[in-house]
């Protein structure tokens with residue numbers, strides 16, 4: 001009888017834990033403005049963010065071109081965080097054109113997006129460099145959205161998991177504390193193309209990533225690290241994507257410049 005009771009309670013705790021596991025990870029939606037905007041357009045975006053309403057259960061972050069960070073920071077509603085779209089792996093020095101994590105902290109910026117596929121593909125950033133930047137940003141008190149994702153060619157040759165595991169491993173080798181890390185899974189073929197991964201395709205990769213993190217880092221880190229999906233997320237597809245058990249938010253490009261972003265922030269999850 002006693003054994004039966006213990007068994008039943010353990011099963012209950014385990015079931016509750018599984019049901020609540022996603023709730024324990026706060027949904028997080030980032031808007032990546034990329035190299036878009038002007039003071040006038042930024043002012044329009046700030047208006048719809050202010051008007052919201054934005055689900056208070058969701059963490060909202062906008063990734064702003066460096067030149068507008070200070071301006072946006074001074075005007076943004078308090079329930080929206082501001083992120084830089086890049087920063088370098090050292091504190092200061094002769095690195096023309098770069099900005100450091102401490103410069104971002106100096107103007108009150110707490111987040112940075114690193115390793116976006118456009119940085120990887122257009123600017124030649126390697127897994128190694130991205131991991132160094134992520135580690136340095138974390139050491140300097142920034143929170144990081146670290147992006148990974150496979151190209152169409154890699155997906156079509158069956159290498160999706162191999163690629164995203166390699167990218168994650170490079171990060172894991174250098175990350176000491178995962179508390180301030182969000183992973184953004186963005187299949188390159190879905191970025192800006194209107195071709196969204198199906199909820200099933202996205203969930204499959206997110207689950208595989210969580211299992212991989214569990215094995216290579218720890219089950220605790222896997223359970224607590226938020227994994228965003230990015231790639232042609234819109235107001236029309238956000239509810240179904242957001243409802244997948246391992247999708248903990250979105251990184252949104254094009255739609256983050258439009259009032260539709262409010263709908264994505266408020267996606268079912």
Ligand SMILES: O=C[C@H](O)COP(=O)(O)O
Pocket residue numbers: 032116186190191192193194230231232233251252253254255
């Ligand atoms: O960082 C955001 C991603 O690149 C997605 O961009 P997209 O929503 O325009 O496809």
